[in-house]
Amino acid sequence: MPAVIAARGLVKRYGRVEALRNATFEVPEGVVAGLLGPNGSGKTTTIKILLGLLRRDGGEVEVLGLDPWAHEAEVRRRVGALHENPAYPLGERVRSLLSHLARVKGCRGDVDRVLRLTGLSEYAEARVRALSRGYLQRLGLAIALLCEPELLLLDEPTAHLDPGARLEILRLIRTLREELGATVLISSHIIPELQEVCDYAIFIQSGVVVDHGSMEELARRHGVSASYRVEARRPRLVASRLVAEEFVEAVEVLDDYVVVRVKGGAHAQAEALLSRLAAEGLVEGYELRTASLAELYARVVAG
Ligand SMILES: Nc1ncnc2c1ncn2[C@@H]1O[C@H](COP(=O)(O)OP(=O)(O)OP(=O)(O)O)[C@@H](O)[C@H]1O
Ligand SMILES: [Mg+2]
Missing domain, CATH: 3.40.50.300 (P-loop containing nucleotide triphosphate hydrolases)
Structure with missing residues (x-):
């Protein structure tokens, strides 16, 4: 470009x-x-x-x-x-x-x-x-x-x-x-x-x-990633769908939610997938837990 x-x-x-x-x-x-x-x-x-x-x-x-x-x-x-x-x-x-x-x-x-x-x-x-x-x-x-x-x-x-x-x-x-x-x-x-x-x-x-x-x-360079807290009725099923994606780094299943860590820069893909899962009724809501820009800023620009 x-x-x-x-x-x-x-x-x-x-x-x-x-x-x-x-x-x-x-x-x-x-x-x-x-x-x-x-x-x-x-x-x-x-x-x-x-x-x-x-x-x-x-x-x-x-x-x-x-x-x-x-x-x-x-x-x-x-x-x-x-x-x-x-x-x-x-x-x-x-x-x-x-x-x-x-x-x-x-x-x-x-x-x-x-x-x-x-x-x-x-x-x-x-x-x-x-x-x-x-x-x-x-x-x-x-x-x-x-x-x-x-x-x-x-x-x-x-x-x-x-x-x-x-x-x-x-x-x-x-x-x-x-x-x-x-x-x-x-x-x-x-x-x-x-x-x-x-x-x-x-x-x-x-x-x-x-x-x-x-x-x-x-x-990628600074190793920051975003993680989403995903509310799911069937967390294991949701986790299995997420873990199959190339941009997903880690999935953790908790009681009624899943924490999914995605690679830096993959917000759009992750959110598109989460919206699809929501449309299928598998996901009730999700929240971005790590704002990677702020995390990046904290790493790159020393306090
Ligand atoms: N006309 C000027 N005369 C003297 N020093 C200046 C002048 N304009 C800016 N500076 C100094 O140059 C440096 C950079 O200023 P600048 O305004 O570009 O910063 P900034 O990142 O835009 O800050 P802010 O977030 O406060 O807008 C500062 O130390 C500022 O005090
Ligand atoms: Mg300024």
Whole structure:
């Protein structure tokens, strides 16, 4: 798969602070990648360099095959971005702001479509100042999507939101990815909530990319796996069905449930199988017991 983003040995200094120290990673086409690290680890700096907003002090970077500093205009046109602390004109109405931005960016911009995709249609005529924080984030996403980007860079898209709104935004990102087929990079320091969204992760710590790869690669490399607690009326029968699967590592039968450990990255397969077993009436419910992204993060990014 071609890399949509390729960074090699990125260095960025702010005076004496070394925000990025030899950061190397790539993001393959079509994934939703998490850029994950604690506060101050260099996530926003990385995103700004990728957008051509900040000049790197060393290393190489390509975004859609272009050096973003040398080709800022083209990169900005082809890449949608949600910034860390966006400021929108408060007096503008949502629809007219989007139409205006499409003109400024020089793209056709299907305003109705992005309103619909981001769940903002009802607020099309509302003024920006009337939007709640969750809806402001939706507006940010709508702006990011406006010119049909090939790549979306979202800097902490769930920042400042309550748990309900965070979930809604993450669901929205999942839907968008399915509808748009764009590659997505999401930065966050809140790891477990990205479990469902990301299929690729870049772990950054003190300006160094400590590891990156698909969830499956990472899970294998670091030996993490997911385990499900499966409620079953006939646990032995369910266990025998599970154990036959290539992606199942271990099955343990307890009173009225089964604990099944699956290989890293096999969540989707496991859940598809568990849903089939549920449809057959064999499984009453299941629960993911180990969020492997959090487990991975704990292993890869030392406390
Ligand atoms: N304009 C600046 N001037 C000086 N230092 C800066 C500047 N911007 C960032 N830094 C420093 O660079 C480092 C990386 O900052 P950055 O904002 O990229 O981190 P981050 O991972 O996005 O953090 P957060 O999770 O808090 O958003 C930090 O030590 C920060 O204090
Ligand atoms: Mg940041």
